[in-house]
Amino acid sequence: MKHDFSELKLDRVTRRFAGAGGKAFNALDELSLTVKRGEFIALLGPSGCGKSTALNCIAGLLGLSGGSIWLDDERLDTLPPEQRGFGMVFQNYALFPHMSVERNVGFGLRMRGASTAAIAPKVERALAMVQLAGQAHKLPGQLSGGQQQRVAIARAIVIEPPLVLMDEPLSNLDAKLRIETRAEIRRIHRELDRATIYVTHDQDEALSLADRIVVMKDGAVQQIAAPPEVYGQPANLAVARFMGYRNVLDLEVSGRDGGEVSLSGGGIALRGVAMQPIEGRRAAVAIRPEEFTVGAPEGANTIAGRVDNVEYSGRDALLDLVTASGTVLHVRGPVSIRRGDEVRVHVPPERVLVYRPD
Amino acid sequence: MAASADTYARPAFDRTLLLVVPAAVFMLLLFVYPFLYGLQLSFRPKEGGLLWNYIHFFTTDNLWPTIGITLKLALPATLINVGLALPIAYKMRVKTRYQRVVTTLLVVPITLGTVLIAEGMLLYFGPKGWLSHFLQLIHLYDGPIRLTHNYWGVLISLVISGFPFAFLLILSYITGIDPVLARAAATLGAGPGAQFRHIYLPLLAPGLAMCFCLAFVQAFSVFPSAVLLGAPAGPTRVISIAAYEAAFEQYDYSLASAIAMVMGFVQLVIVAAVLGMRRVFYRGPVSGGKG
Ligand SMILES: Nc1ncnc2c1ncn2[C@@H]1O[C@H](COP(=O)(O)OP(=O)(O)OP(=O)(O)O)[C@@H](O)[C@H]1O
Numbered sequence: 001m002k003h004d005f006s007e008l009k010l011d012r013v014t015r016r017f018a019g020a021g022g023k024a025f026n027a028l029d030e031l032s033l034t035v036k037r038g039e040f041i042a043l044l045g046p047s048g049c050g051k052s053t054a055l056n057c058i059a060g061l062l063g064l065s066g067g068s069i070w071l072d073d074e075r076l077d078t079l080p081p082e083q084r085g086f087g088m089v090f091q092n093y094a095l096f097p098h099m100s101v102e103r104n105v106g107f108g109l110r111m112r113g114a115s116t117a118a119i120a121p122k123v124e125r126a127l128a129m130v131q132l133a134g135q136a137h138k139l140p141g142q143l144s145g146g147q148q149q150r151v152a153i154a155r156a157i158v159i160e161p162p163l164v165l166m167d168e169p170l171s172n173l174d175a176k177l178r179i180e181t182r183a184e185i186r187r188i189h190r191e192l193d194r195a196t197i198y199v200t201h202d203q204d205e206a207l208s209l210a211d212r213i214v215v216m217k218d219g220a221v222q223q224i225a226a227p228p229e230v231y232g233q234p235a236n237l238a239v240a241r242f243m244g245y246r247n248v249l250d251l252e253v254s255g256r257d258g259g260e261v262s263l264s265g266g267g268i269a270l271r272g273v274a275m276q277p278i279e280g281r282r283a284a285v286a287i288r289p290e291e292f293t294v295g296a297p298e299g300a301n302t303i304a305g306r307v308d309n310v311e312y313s314g315r316d317a318l319l320d321l322v323t324a325s326g327t328v329l330h331v332r333g334p335v336s337i338r339r340g341d342e343v344r345v346h347v348p349p350e351r352v353l354v355y356r357p358d
Numbered sequence: 359m360a361a362s363a364d365t366y367a368r369p370a371f372d373r374t375l376l377l378v379v380p381a382a383v384f385m386l387l388l389f390v391y392p393f394l395y396g397l398q399l400s401f402r403p404k405e406g407g408l409l410w411n412y413i414h415f416f417t418t419d420n421l422w423p424t425i426g427i428t429l430k431l432a433l434p435a436t437l438i439n440v441g442l443a444l445p446i447a448y449k450m451r452v453k454t455r456y457q458r459v460v461t462t463l464l465v466v467p468i469t470l471g472t473v474l475i476a477e478g479m480l481l482y483f484g485p486k487g488w489l490s491h492f493l494q495l496i497h498l499y500d501g502p503i504r505l506t507h508n509y510w511g512v513l514i515s516l517v518i519s520g521f522p523f524a525f526l527l528i529l530s531y532i533t534g535i536d537p538v539l540a541r542a543a544a545t546l547g548a549g550p551g552a553q554f555r556h557i558y559l560p561l562l563a564p565g566l567a568m569c570f571c572l573a574f575v576q577a578f579s580v581f582p583s584a585v586l587l588g589a590p591a592g593p594t595r596v597i598s599i600a601a602y603e604a605a606f607e608q609y610d611y612s613l614a615s616a617i618a619m620v621m622g623f624v625q626l627v628i629v630a631a632v633l634g635m636r637r638v639f640y641r642g643p644v645s646g647g648k649g
């Protein structure tokens with residue numbers, strides 16, 4: 001267990017489970033990733049994609065079916081969890097129900113043989129960090145879900161581990177506390193100056209916290225990139241869908257010009273940028289609802305339709321636009337628009353991402 | 359109390375309480391009535407005053423020592439049972455291929471009666487039994503082996519018949535503890551030993567106390583094996599034998615009732631002491647999750 005390190009390396013880490021009917025499946029499929037000291041990594045993906053599995057493999061709570069884990073040149077995947085010394089915040093907290101908040105937080109320090117005198121101030125500081133100063137003597141059962149979650153965070157960081165693993169640590173907090181704690185986590189990460197791997201299915205959380213995002217689906221890595229890249233240039237259609245590209249249209253390719261592709265189908269004609277090599281006759285375009293401008297004049301990359309549904313969301317509204325051929329588009333537009341209005345929307349070609357269809 | 363605020367919120371009568379009636383009647387007929395009957399009977403001795411039976415019990419040389427004799431059997435047997443069941447059940451807590459097989463094997467003695475166990479033990483441990491033959495065959499121990507018709511015979515039989523209960527009870531307590539707690543402890547640096555000491559043991563303590571009480575009460579009322587495998591005239595003359603003799607050899611039901619009352623009181627003292635210790639420990643849900 002060392003605190004000074006320069007990188008954590010995951011080399012084709014794989015975990016198989018016996019699935020339905022005894023057929024094995026890869027819950028985690030060859031995850032390769034190098035985490036530099038000081039980096040904040042977010043594992044992002046839909047429920048069941050293998051995020052917790054990945055975290056458990058790194059922490060040593062699940063054995064690997066293949067691959068290896070290295071902290072600099074020390075091989076870790078053969079060590080039991082207590083010798084890896086990573087701090088972990090569990091998805092369901094896993095607080096010790098028979099120990100007070102204080103003893104829960106101090107547990108890791110006690111296991112490391114620290115003296116009572118050394119433990120007390122550290123525990124106090126950790127509890128203050130997560131705004132639980134007054135709750136030190138309560139049992140976990142006497143805390144609210146959000147408070148329990150913060151105890152779990154305090155318990156993991158108080159041992160100042162080389163790597164902090166967090167499994168959806170904010171899922172039970174209210175919106176305000178979530179944003180506050182998010183900032184707190186980022187600050188703690190900077191202060192510890194180690195590395196953090198943070199699991200979430202909330203893209204906002206991943207975008208705001210991480211230095212790099214690992215997007216996963218069905219156990220396989222889809223993209224590893226910095227937040228702006230994952231947001232603006234998803235590597236494939238699955239990532240695009242997950243990152244909020246709600247409009248995915250399957251269209252026919254009518255022309256190619258370098259990176260630009262012209263597509264048409266169902267009365268819609270669009271030009272966009274190819275995100276992958278497009279070979280076939282059909283392709284999928286992905287567009288975010290907020291990339292559309294409502295009320296554009298007739299021209300290239302415009303689509304006309306009737307508003308079928310209006311979802312008010314404060315600053316603007318989410319409109320369902322139905323074209324003459326029956327295609328439904330999700331568009332952000334002004335709140336003045338009513339159901340039944342005929343509107344024309346425009347999207348610039350550089351915001352129309354073209355992928356191979358899946 | 360009567361006019362507390364929530365009296366208004368509650369319906370006048372909770373009809374689900376009616377479900378308790380059969381059990382209550384059952385208890386009344388099969389436990390409370392015989393108990394009260396025995397209690398008053400114990401105060402109506404054949405001769406002498408109100409407390410004659412009790413005075414007689416505590417002043418007669420073949421009666422009062424039975425308490426000590428029984429305790430000397432029941433306490434070690436209970437400690438062995440609980441002490442043995444705990445590590446084995448702890449090992450069995452994770453589902454493995456062998457868990458089922460081992461559990462079944464360990465539990466088989468439950469299905470055998472005490473008498474059957476006694477018979478088997480006589481055959482196996484007796485002076486002409488297999489164990490004795492075997493040991494003499496390999497010249498490990500050539501002297502006579504006396505494991506029946508004495509203290510050890512009864513103790514062994516109490517362990518054989520009492521262990522499965524303790525094991526099953528503890529196993530169910532252990533499997534009720536969320537394994538993610540031990541994993542959390544592991545990430546915080548607790549090795550297997552520390553996980554047991556700091557997580558499992560404190561959470562199990564109330565269950566262990568309960569298990570100890572049940573196993574103790576069961577062992578304390580030992581009768582058949584004390585007669586069949588022990589030396590009922592001397593070293594294993596347990597309290598239930600004294601009660602049996604009073605009732606069915608001297609036909610003194612009043613004295614027998616008094617002995618039964620003494621027996622019940624001793625059990626009560628031990629159980630109360632153990633359950634009292636339970637207060638010290640955490641009692642509550644044994645999971646670390648949301649909720
Ligand atoms: N012990 C197990 N045995 C068999 N299959 C498992 C086991 N644990 C997880 N899985 C499967 O592995 C896949 C990934 O599970 P995992 O818990 O890693 O998902 P997740 O990404 O954390 O999801 P969520 O966001 O809902 O927590 C799922 O399909 C799950 O059913």
Ligand SMILES: [Mg+2]
Nearest residue numbers: 051052053091
């Ligand atoms: Mg998970």
